Amino acid sequence: MIALLLYRPVLKHLLTVEEIEQLFDADTAHILRLLLKTSDLYAKNTAVNTENFRHLLFSFAEDVRVILLMIADRLCMMRLGKQMVDEDERLRLSAEAGSLYAPLAHRLGLYAIKSELEDLVLKYTEPQQFEFIRHKLNETKRSRDAYIKEFITPVKEKLEKAGLRFDIKGRTKSIHSINNKLKKQKVEFEDIYDLFAIRIILDTPAEKERAECWYAYSILTDMYQPNPNRMRDWLSIPKSNGYESLHITVMGPQKKWVEVQIRTERMDEIAELGLAAHWKYKGVKSDGGGVDDFLSNVRAALELSKEGSQTDLIQDFNMNLYKDEIYVFTPKGELIKLPQGATVLDFAFSIHTGLGSRCASALVNDRNVPIKHELHSGDTVSILTAASQSPKQDWLNMVITSKARIKIKQALREEESKNVEFAKETLQRRFKNRRIEQDESVFMRYIKKRGFKTITDFYTEIAENRLDPNDVIDEYLELLRKENETPDYTEPRSAEGFVVSPPVADEKVSGENILFVGKNLKGLDYKLAKCCNPIWGDDIFGFVSTQGIRVHRRDCPNSGEMTRRFAHRIIEASWRKTGGEGYIVMLRVIGRDDIAIVTNITSVIGKESDVTLRSLDIDSAVGIFQGNFSVMVNNIATLNRLLRKIKDVKGVKSVDRLNTKKIE
The missing domain is CATH 3.30.460.10 (Beta Polymerase, domain 2)
Structure with a gap:
């Protein structure tokens, strides 16, 4: 305080530093010399609004008390601005206070001083706006x-x-x-x-x-x-x-x-x-040593760069500002705050995600250490990277900061997503090589039957070579064959649903026979094919099997194979003019992974009086939502209306009726 009171008389050459030292003590004279030194730097440098100048200012201020006194001095001048200086000088002082002293106060945590300085800056630079808000x-x-x-x-x-x-x-x-x-x-x-x-x-x-x-x-x-x-x-x-x-x-x-x-x-x-x-x-002590410890720690908290040997002494300070925190240095002298117990990996991820992901080891105080090495206050850490390095699952056991854990998990999910996509492409290529069309609804039932909770789990097994794609296709075909031969419990129908035109003379079932679906006809057994789930209004055909007639959609994934191999079993079919009821349809919705998207979609379905939601299966990965919705509708018009409404839901990117084209 004595140094601050005597600063301006010395600045105006009314007193000398030597006289002050004789009148008071060496410590006061020391602070005055630093104030004058910093003031001289400040007068010569016009770039007061740059971060580089702040760094330079810290280097010149060998005693952090100089910074505190400068802030107090500028606050005093701003309070007395109209009484002490003219308007031009007030504007200059305000510019300096706004660009330098208020940020310094903020960095020190002096929020009351920071707020007052900012208000005074506005008062002098934008007086009308200041008075408007105050009024x-x-x-x-x-x-x-x-x-x-x-x-x-x-x-x-x-x-x-x-x-x-x-x-x-x-x-x-x-x-x-x-x-x-x-x-x-x-x-x-x-x-x-x-x-x-x-x-x-x-x-x-x-x-x-x-x-x-x-x-x-x-x-x-x-x-x-x-x-x-x-x-x-x-x-x-x-x-x-x-x-x-x-x-x-x-x-x-x-x-x-x-x-x-x-x-x-x-x-x-x-x-x-x-x-x-x-x-x-x-618990700062009352003697000079306690004050010195306090000032040393404040300076260390402010220091952002090392420029010259003056800052080397910082590493000797005890940097434990809090019991559960440490401060460590980058090679350039920047201070990084970390929780106590943080490791090299925590440090690397705190600097940059890319640095953390490629971290192979580190130099801590010029000594090579592994990535799990625990850091301590005052350590200087230089990260060593390897291009082949990438996050591993066990890294999660080596970090304690939430940022590092989040970034590692994110990287692991992205890697998993790449593997899943590769496995998916591999399986699709095998299907194509064997000239087999994949029915999504049957495929989903196959995955569930194998005991997988999500699609991601299934493809991960393939990616990690624990599941052979050829075995998958064989098992899928076996399931498809069984489903086409067994009664469909979700789509019970009797012979009353068909009207068959009179047979031709040789009584062979041919492609010219026409079946009208939708009215009673006793004595004929038929079922709607589960592989494509036709509904009233779809373009359909009949296929004669040993278990009776199966009704398929024209765009059924199995229609090509049936036409090529069993053309003599195919008969024409059409719907009666009266509508149907109770047809099961599987929809696939893809969109942005958002907590509200499922609620919004089910809300749309629930508002449709002639639509019933039967079941749903949800999966998500890397921000992408995929849901399979089983719904019951009466006809194709109802389905198309529902598809359009789901497409309009916020976050939905596409909606498919499985085995048909997307509604874009």
């Missing part, structure tokens, strides 16, 4: 306070009933923040719903902090509907500057969205005062 906030204060009270009152009752000790209050957001919302959302002031936030501050011992925060969360979300897309969990993983809180948005009274922040008293003090408050809770 609007004052104008709506009464109604806003009334709403906050309406929201808070029942919450207080519930929290008190739960035995929690807490303080709850409403906080209007900063003018700068509101201005950003107006610009980003391109709306009027009245259309911004989150002008304020509710803050619940719990008085709880350290060992119960997270549990009671989540308890308060459960109470609140039982009362008000939460918006899952606007939840931010900084309890599980705090920000690198120490910020911890649980942010949620709920639907409050009058159907208005309200942001709620849940934190403890310790977390709130850190949020307002930054990392300085965090070290208070870590």
Whole structure:
């Protein structure tokens, strides 16, 4: 503080650093010299808005107290802006505060100072906009306070009933923040719903902090509907500057969205005062050594690059800002925050997914280590890669960060998807080589009969050579043969469904016989073929077998083979003019894997009075949804109408009636 008070007199040559050292002490003189050194750099460099300048500034500021004093000095100047400097100077100071000092305060976790600086910048650079928002906030204060009270009152009752000790209050957001919302959302002031936030501050011992925060969360979300897309969990993983809180948005009274922040008293003090408050809770000593430890850790948290030997001493610092966190270095000196117990793989994935996927080993403090090596604070880590390397299943046992686990699982799924696609193409090629058309509905029944829960599991067996494609085709043909020879329990019909025209003189069944389907005719046994499931309105033909007549669609996958080998058994068939009822159809739907897509499709089916959903089978892989829906319809017109409506469902890419063309 003494150095800050004497900084400007020294800058104006009213005092010298040597005189200050004689009047006070060497430490004060040291800080003053660094302030002057940094100030000289700052005056010469015009690129104050670049990240490179911030890095250079950190390198010159050998003592992080200089950064803290610079922020405090600039805040003081901004507060007294109109009294101390002219308009041009205010604009220059504001530009510097907005591009340099506010981000520095944010990096330190000094959110109260950061918000005040940003508001002052707006006040001097856009005075009309600042006054407009300030006037609007004052104008709506009464109604806003009334709403906050309406929201808070029942919450207080519930929290008190739960035995929690807490303080709850409403906080209007900063003018700068509101201005950003107006610009980003391109709306009027009245259309911004989150002008304020509710803050619940719990008085709880350290060992119960997270549990009671989540308890308060459960109470609140039982009362008000939460918006899952606007939840931010900084309890599980705090920000690198120490910020911890649980942010949620709920639907409050009058159907208005309200942001709620849940934190403890310790977390709130850190949020307002930054990392300085965090070290208070870590037990900073009263002597100079404790302060030095604090300053060293703050500097290390700020350091983003190594430029010169000055930064080499950082690796000697204890980087454990929190008990459950470590800080490690990249080869370029960038600091990476990781949970305690993190490995080389965690580090690699935190840098880049590609680096993690190709990680083969690492140099930790110039020593070669395997990918499962556990890292410690202050380690310098250089990742070694191999082009042939790729994520393995056992990598999941080597990482602890959620990012690494997610990326590894994603890579494994993508690899599985490639293998499945290759297996699928291989099987289709074998079908084609043997000149066999594949019936999707029969094939799905074959897969289920083999005991596979999903199509992916089935193709994975082929991809991993545990299932031979030729054996699959043989078993499929055997199932198809049995189904064509056995009664169809889902499509029971009697001879009453056909009318046969009088036979020709030799009484042979020929292609000129016409069967009319749809009216009673006793004495004739027939069934609708299960391989193609014809429905009323389809173009059909009859096929005479030892078990009676089977009615097939003209586009049945087996029609070509039957025509080529058994043309003498084929008879013409047609539907009676009166409609049918109760025909089973299998539909295949492909679309974007979304939690709502199945609900939306079944809703469409349920709204059709003449359609019944019989069963469904769902599978998904790498963001793609595939569903097989078995429905009962009365005729082809009903089916076509249903296909069009399913195609219109959001997220649906295509819908097929199996063995027919896609409805695009």
